[in-house]
Amino acid sequence: MNTVEGVESETIGLGQQQGEHGVDQYLTFIMGDDEYGVDILCVQEIRGWENTTPIPNAPPFVKGVINLRGTIVPIIDIRQCFNMEETSYGPLTVVIVLRATHDVGSRTIGIVVDAVSDVHSFNEEDLHAPPSLGESLNTSYIKGLAQAGSNMVILLDIDKALNFDELLSFDEEKKTDGSVEM
Amino acid sequence: MSIDMEQFHQVFFEESLEGLDIMEASLMELQEGQADSEIVNSIFRAAHSIKGGSATFGFSAVADFTHVLETLLDEVRQKTRDITTEIIELLLQSVDCLRDQMSALEQGESADSAQSHELKASFMKILESGNEAPASSTATDASPTISEGWTIYFKPEADIVKSGNEPLRMFRELAQLGTLSTVANLDALPSFNELAPENCYLYWELELHGSDISEAQIKEAFEWVEDESEIRITAIDAASEVSATTDSESEDESDPTNDDKPSGSALSEVPKSTSFSKRESASIRVGVDKIDELINTVGELVITQSMLSAVGQDFQMDQLTRLQEGLNQLAQNTRELQESVMRIRMLPISVSFNRYPRMIRDLSNQLDKKVELVLVGEQTELDKTVLEKIGDPLTHLVRNSMDHGIETPAERLLSGKSETGTITLKASHQGGNIVIEIIDDGKGLDRERILEKAIEKGLQEPGDKLSDEQIYQLVFKAGFSTADVVSDVSGRGVGMDVVRRNIHELGGTISIQSIQGVGSTITIRLPLTLAILDGQLAKVADQIFVFPLVSIIESMEMRGVEVSKAAGGCDLIKLRDEYIPIVYLTEVFGISTQPVILHESLLVVVESNNEKIGVVIDDLLSQQQIVIKSLEENYQKVKGISGATILGDGRVALIADIGELIRLSGTTHLKKLRAGDNFIPADPQAA
Amino acid sequence: MTVVLAVDDSASMRQMVSFTLQTAGFEVVEAVDGVDALAKAKDTQVDVVVSDVNMPNMDGIELIAALRALPQYKFTPMLMLTTESGGDKKSEGKAAGATGWIIKPFNPEQLVKTVNKVLG
Numbered sequence: 001m002n003t004v005e006g007v008e009s010e011t012i013g014l015g016q017q018q019g020e021h022g023v024d025q026y027l028t029f030i031m032g033d034d035e036y037g038v039d040i041l042c043v044q045e046i047r048g049w050e051n052t053t054p055i056p057n058a059p060p061f062v063k064g065v066i067n068l069r070g071t072i073v074p075i076i077d078i079r080q081c082f083n084m085e086e087t088s089y090g091p092l093t094v095v096i097v098l099r100a101t102h103d104v105g106s107r108t109i110g111i112v113v114d115a116v117s118d119v120h121s122f123n124e125e126d127l128h129a130p131p132s133l134g135e136s137l138n139t140s141y142i143k144g145l146a147q148a149g150s151n152m153v154i155l156l157d158i159d160k161a162l163n164f165d166e167l168l169s170f171d172e173e174k175k176t177d178g179s180v181e182m
Numbered sequence: 183m184s185i186d187m188e189q190f191h192q193v194f195f196e197e198s199l200e201g202l203d204i205m206e207a208s209l210m211e212l213q214e215g216q217a218d219s220e221i222v223n224s225i226f227r228a229a230h231s232i233k234g235g236s237a238t239f240g241f242s243a244v245a246d247f248t249h250v251l252e253t254l255l256d257e258v259r260q261k262t263r264d265i266t267t268e269i270i271e272l273l274l275q276s277v278d279c280l281r282d283q284m285s286a287l288e289q290g291e292s293a294d295s296a297q298s299h300e301l302k303a304s305f306m307k308i309l310e311s312g313n314e315a316p317a318s319s320t321a322t323d324a325s326p327t328i329s330e331g332w333t334i335y336f337k338p339e340a341d342i343v344k345s346g347n348e349p350l351r352m353f354r355e356l357a358q359l360g361t362l363s364t365v366a367n368l369d370a371l372p373s374f375n376e377l378a379p380e381n382c383y384l385y386w387e388l389e390l391h392g393s394d395i396s397e398a399q400i401k402e403a404f405e406w407v408e409d410e411s412e413i414r415i416t417a418i419d420a421a422s423e424v425s426a427t428t429d430s431e432s433e434d435e436s437d438p439t440n441d442d443k444p445s446g447s448a449l450s451e452v453p454k455s456t457s458f459s460k461r462e463s464a465s466i467r468v469g470v471d472k473i474d475e476l477i478n479t480v481g482e483l484v485i486t487q488s489m490l491s492a493v494g495q496d497f498q499m500d501q502l503t504r505l506q507e508g509l510n511q512l513a514q515n516t517r518e519l520q521e522s523v524m525r526i527r528m529l530p531i532s533v534s535f536n537r538y539p540r541m542i543r544d545l546s547n548q549l550d551k552k553v554e555l556v557l558v559g560e561q562t563e564l565d566k567t568v569l570e571k572i573g574d575p576l577t578h579l580v581r582n583s584m585d586h587g588i589e590t591p592a593e594r595l596l597s598g599k600s601e602t603g604t605i606t607l608k609a610s611h612q613g614g615n616i617v618i619e620i621i622d623d624g625k626g627l628d629r630e631r632i633l634e635k636a637i638e639k640g641l642q643e644p645g646d647k648l649s650d651e652q653i654y655q656l657v658f659k660a661g662f663s664t665a666d667v668v669s670d671v672s673g674r675g676v677g678m679d680v681v682r683r684n685i686h687e688l689g690g691t692i693s694i695q696s697i698q699g700v701g702s703t704i705t706i707r708l709p710l711t712l713a714i715l716d717g718q719l720a721k722v723a724d725q726i727f728v729f730p731l732v733s734i735i736e737s738m739e740m741r742g743v744e745v746s747k748a749a750g751g752c753d754l755i756k757l758r759d760e761y762i763p764i765v766y767l768t769e770v771f772g773i774s775t776q777p778v779i780l781h782e783s784l785l786v787v788v789e790s791n792n793e794k795i796g797v798v799i800d801d802l803l804s805q806q807q808i809v810i811k812s813l814e815e816n817y818q819k820v821k822g823i824s825g826a827t828i829l830g831d832g833r834v835a836l837i838a839d840i841g842e843l844i845r846l847s848g849t850t851h852l853k854k855l856r857a858g859d860n861f862i863p864a865d866p867q868a869a
Numbered sequence: 870m871t872v873v874l875a876v877d878d879s880a881s882m883r884q885m886v887s888f889t890l891q892t893a894g895f896e897v898v899e900a901v902d903g904v905d906a907l908a909k910a911k912d913t914q915v916d917v918v919v920s921d922v923n924m925p926n927m928d929g930i931e932l933i934a935a936l937r938a939l940p941q942y943k944f945t946p947m948l949m950l951t952t953e954s955g956g957d958k959k960s961e962g963k964a965a966g967a968t969g970w971i972i973k974p975f976n977p978e979q980l981v982k983t984v985n986k987v988l989g
Contacts, residue, residue: 053834054725055813055820056771065817065826067834072826074817107816164818185889185977194881230923231879234952237974238882245974344937346946346968351989380943406969409960 025121026146028153029096029113032084036113037120037146037155042098044108046116049093063112068097075110081161082141087114100162109162120153122146127155187239192465194235195288199281201228203536206277209270210539217258217265225273226255232280243293244283250305251276257309269308274540276301327397331418334400337385338411344380347407353388355403360392385412466566468526476522483515520807524714527567531609531618532560534573538580538607545584552591552602553584562609564616564710571688572618572708575681579620579704580605582677587624587702597699599623611710615690615732618706627696629653636662651792654694658682686841689715689730689824691791713810717827719803719835720786722767723775726835727799728808728827729786733840735794737786737802745780752847755785755796762787764796765847767838770822790841797843810837822846870896872913873984876906876920876932877950886919886950889977890984903927907935910942917984918947919971922958930958930965937966946987950975 026037052064052075061080065072075095079086095110127144141161146153205228208221229251236244251273257263279301283293334356338349356362364386371383390400397415404413490508493501535557542555564572588594588603595601606621629650636642636656656662660679685692690708709715709732717728745764748754753764764785768775778798785796808827813820813836824839873895877883887897898913900906902924910918918936922929929949936942949962952973959970971983 051833053826053836054773055817056773056822056836057820062817065813065834067828067832070811070828072811072813072816072828072834109816185885185892187885187977189888190881190885193884194879197880224925227878227923227925230952231882234921234950234973235879235881237952238885238976240974343944345963345966346944346987348944348989351987354989355986406963406967409963 023121023123025119026153026155027096027119028117028148029094030115030117031079031113035117035148035151035153037122037153038096038098038158040119042100042158044097044099047095047097047110048091049089049095049112066095066110068108068110071108073097073108073110075112076162078111078113078161098158098162100158102159102163107162107164111162118148120146120148122155130154191239191287194239195284196465196467198232198235198284201231202277202280202284204228206274206540207536209273209277210543212265212270214265214267214270217261219259222255222259222265226252226259229255241283241287241293243295243298244280244287247276247283247298247302248280250302250309254305254309272301272304272308327417328394329397329417330393330395331389331391332395332397332400333416333418334388334390335386335414335416336388336404336411337413338382338407340378340381340383342382342407342410345406349382349384349386352403352407353386356388356390356400359395359399360390363389389418466527466529472522472526476519476526479515479518479522483512483519486511486515517807520714524565525563527565527713528563528710529566529569530561530563531569531616532557534569534576535560535607535609537573537577541577541580542584542605545581549584550590551584551588553588554602554604556604556606558606558608559610562611562616564708565713567713568616568688568708568710571684572706575684575706576607576618576620578677578681579706580607583620583622583624583702583704587622587626589625593625597625612707615707616710618708620704620706621701622703623701626698626700626702627654627657627694628698632656650696651693654696655791657694658692686791691841693792714807715810715837716805717808717837718786718805719829720797720799721801721803722771722799723773725773726803726829726833727767728835728837729788729797730837730840731805733788733790735787735789737784740783740785740798741781743781743785757787757794757796760794762794762796763847764798765843766798768798770843770846788840788843790844793844795840795844795847797838808835808837870894871917871988872896872898872915874898874900874906874910874915874918874920876900876903876918876924876929878902878921878924882921882950885977886980889980890919892977893981893984895984903929903932903935906932910936911939914941916945917987918942918945919980919984920947920949922949922951922962930961930967933962933967934965948983948987 025040027040027043028035028037030036050066052066054064055062055074058064061077063075063077065074067073077086089112092115094113094116096113096116097108097110100107100109126146128146130142130145141156143155143157146155205225208225208228211221212218212225229248233245233248233252236242236248254263254269255273258265258269275297279295279297283295283298286293286295336349336352338347342349353362353364365388367385367387368383370385371377377383397417400415401408404411486508490505490512493505493508497505538557539555542553545551546553583605588605589597589599591601594603604621604623606619608619608621610617632653633642633648633656636653636659637644639662641659641662642648642656658678658681662678682692685706685708688708690706692704692706694702694704696702709730716731718731718734720727720729743755746754746756746761748761748763754761755764756762766778767773768778780798783798783800784802786799786802787794787796810825811827811834813823813826820836822839822842823836824842825837826834827837829835871894873890875883875886875890875897876899877886878901883899883901887899890897895917898909898915900909903920904926906918906920907927909915918933920929920932927935929951933947933949936945936947946968947966949958949967949970950973951958951962951970962970968987969983971980975983
């Protein structure tokens with residue numbers, strides 16, 4: 001008898017979002033001063049932040065796991081992935097649950113963001129290659145940049161950005177803290 | 183009418199594989215020259231069913247092959263052919279071949295295999311050389327005569343209607359071909375007193391006119407009665423009398439490819455282009471009793487539910503006892519429901535054991551050893567997933583016993599044993615576990631040689647004093663093999679470590695007992711199911727971890743317990759006459775917290791693989807059955823954690839992997855030696 | 870509705886026969902062997918019997934003989950599904966009281982046609 005706690009999830013209707021050829025819809029969210037976008041077809045639901053169960057010896061950006069209707073779903077802080085400043089979580093903090101595919105299947109993962117912003121449609125022509133952002137951001141996670149009104153939206157490639165196999169090995173290399181090597 | 187025959191394929195594959203298992207087991211019981219008719223019949227029946235099904239579902243490669251098998255088996259069954267070792271051997275190979283064909287078909291591939299052609303050729307050779315020359319396929323009917331008109335003389339035997347054949351029905355069928363006129367002859371009708379009302383005393387002369395009516399069409403109407411009736415069919419224009427042959431051979435379907443073969447798309451071999459990439463059969467066959475039990479439980483649940491909703495409709499405080507009763511009942515229903523559902527996944531271990539008689543037989547021949555296999559507790563049930571995964575490790579262990587354990591007949595006689603060795607496979611339930619033992623009466627493990635070998639391979643430092651148990655554990659190390667000659671029977675020393683790893687992955691343990699010269703027993707303990715375990719919830723810092731109840735030996739307060747330090751910085755406690763290393767979960771799992779105050783903590787002593795550790799925790803919470811959820815599905819494997827579960831309040835708790843914690847404890851201690859000690863010992867004087 | 874008793878120890882064949890006949894509008898009672906079939910035939914009066922021959926416990930021929938001996942099945946059409954080579958099984962079946970046979974392999978159309986044929 002497991003009850004699902006936390007904010008009642010608001011599910012975004014999927015399926016009809018795919019527009020005519022070449023037009024993709026993106027859900028955008030705010031982190032810090034920037035607006036990011038993810039392919040809306042990857043989005044499973046949006047929910048409020050709830051306490052997680054920490055995972056032993058996980059890298060700092062892995063906040064732990066939650067119970068999503070009986071499935072164990074890891075929550076990661078995308079700020080920390082991108083080496084952005086950490087913030088504390090509050091009642092307004094939002095978790096976007098995404099379905100990311102990898103080599104042999106797909107994973108459901110939640111990402112912590114400051115707030116959900118909007119849904120935008122972009123043509124393939126609207127996408128610009130990201131400029132080199134130096135060391136601070138690994139640009140392979142970025143699908144492109146697009147202009148939404150006066151704002152620049154950074155479109156993320158979810159499959160790459162949430163590839164644990166890569167994320168975790170990357171973390172291993174730079175691990176200098178005192179956690180136990182196993 | 184279009185029936186999608188594909189919907190029956192999966193059932194056909196499953197029942198065929200079951201049939202092949204029966205066939206194999208029965209073949210094992212057969213002895214040269216002793217064709218026990220019960221056994222031969224069951225073998226025949228299995229081959230026969232596969233042939234019938236494969237022909238019906240359009241798997242002609244399988245049908246062709248099983249047809250030859252069936253012909254041979256039929257001769258054995260009719261006792262016109264003696265069963266020989268050669269035939270048994272070929273039949274056993276055919277079982278393997280058919281299994282391969284089934285799995286090919288299941289994957290949507292062609293079942294045509296070189297092996298089946300070879301085997302078929304061997305059978306044909308036997309059949310031709312046989313006691314009886316097989317009737318070569320008879321030429322099919324004479325050229326179909328076609329005519330515009332026919333006269334038919336039809337005189338059935340008296341009791342035709344007693345077989346459910348009604349002459350009128352046949353005439354109706356004929357009338358569909360053209361215009362039919364009938365003349366009934368009454369001259370055979372007896373007097374009324376002698377008349378048996380169920381007999382047919384009439385006979386007919388019929389005339390059938392129509393365009394292009396063939397003799398075969400007419401014969402078809404009388405197909406089932408031609409043997410017992412007098413039938414003459416004459417073409418009117420040709421005036422050539424062709425009496426209906428009573429030769430049943432002409433209707434023979436001994437060759438399934440003759441022109442009797444029904445047409446229709448359903449019967450063509452599954453075309454390659456439409457083959458399905460992969461069809462993982464995730465089905466399970468469930469006994470009706472288990473389903474009934476489930477339905478009963480659900481029935482009770484419904485009653486409880488309606489009782490509770492009645493209480494809740496207009497709740498008064500004086501109904502509290504009733505509410506509590508209802509909730510208790512609900513708890514019980516839930517538990518029963520859970521048990522019934524889990525039971526659906528349980529299969530008898532015989533599913534796995536059944537392959538060994540064959541394997542032992544083949545290996546005995548190969549190794550020139552005499553071995554008798556004894557199976558005990560084959561009906562012991564375990565979870566389907568566990569069952570599927572235990573097959574390979576078990577096979578490896580049985581092979582090992584055959585190869586290394588059992589001696590040659592000569593060696594056995596020399597050491598005063600009977601020529602024939604015994605391998606016993608035994609399964610039983612012990613608590614929440616299934617215990618599988620592989621017992622042989624062979625030469626046992628050679629302590630000294632294992633040690634020697636381990637030192638030689640650098641797996642063990644010379645000079646250490648080791649218990650038998652520790653020495654036997656060396657066998658499970660990677661790169662260990664004691665076979666003098668690397669044989670194809672048991673591999674190259676890559677085996678036992680893999681076996682142990684597989685069993686650990688299933689949450690089980692493996693151990694060896696052995697007496698030199700007397701034999702060995704390998705014991706595998708496995709959880710009954712992978713999906714549910716009895717857990718002990720424990721609090722560590724602000725987190726809750728689950729310990730599998732089966733691995734907990736005891737728990738104790740640390741107050742006043744003496745903690746000593748081993749070389750390497752490991753904390754130990756003495757429990758009775760054993761020293762047990764202490765593991766700090768805060769440290770192993772990297773949980774940041776206040777320094778552990780040991781004398782205020784509890785210690786849970788857990789065991790895996792005959793090794794024990796004490797795990798320091800803050801508090802013991804409840805014990806409950808938990809449903810295991812995968813962490814790897816959306817994340818990845820976490821060291822020291824076997825999975826997760828969802829607690830009653832919806833939170834996630836992680837399940838401790840005891841075996842891995844024991845292994846991890848070693849590395850942690852080394853680390854701690856470097857990191858320095860910030861733990862407050864239980865007894866400050868002891869430090 | 871016309872009731873057919875479909876008897877076969879092979880689940881796939883039984884399902885195929887049963888599904889085909891149901892699709893053709895018959896009501897089907899399934900049985901896994903002769904013993905099962907006999908019990909079910911005593912329970913429910915069926916209009917046609919379609920039975921495999923080679924089955925454990927009680928084979929198709931024994932079944933047909935047993936059914937024929939029952940007064941309520943004296944004239945009921947009974948068909949054997951047979952792959953047997955040679956005439957043995959057919960004549961054995963006839964002797965036991967079988968109406969006729971359907972030779973395996975058969976396709977669904979043939980099955981329906983033959984069942985309709987014996988029903989007249």
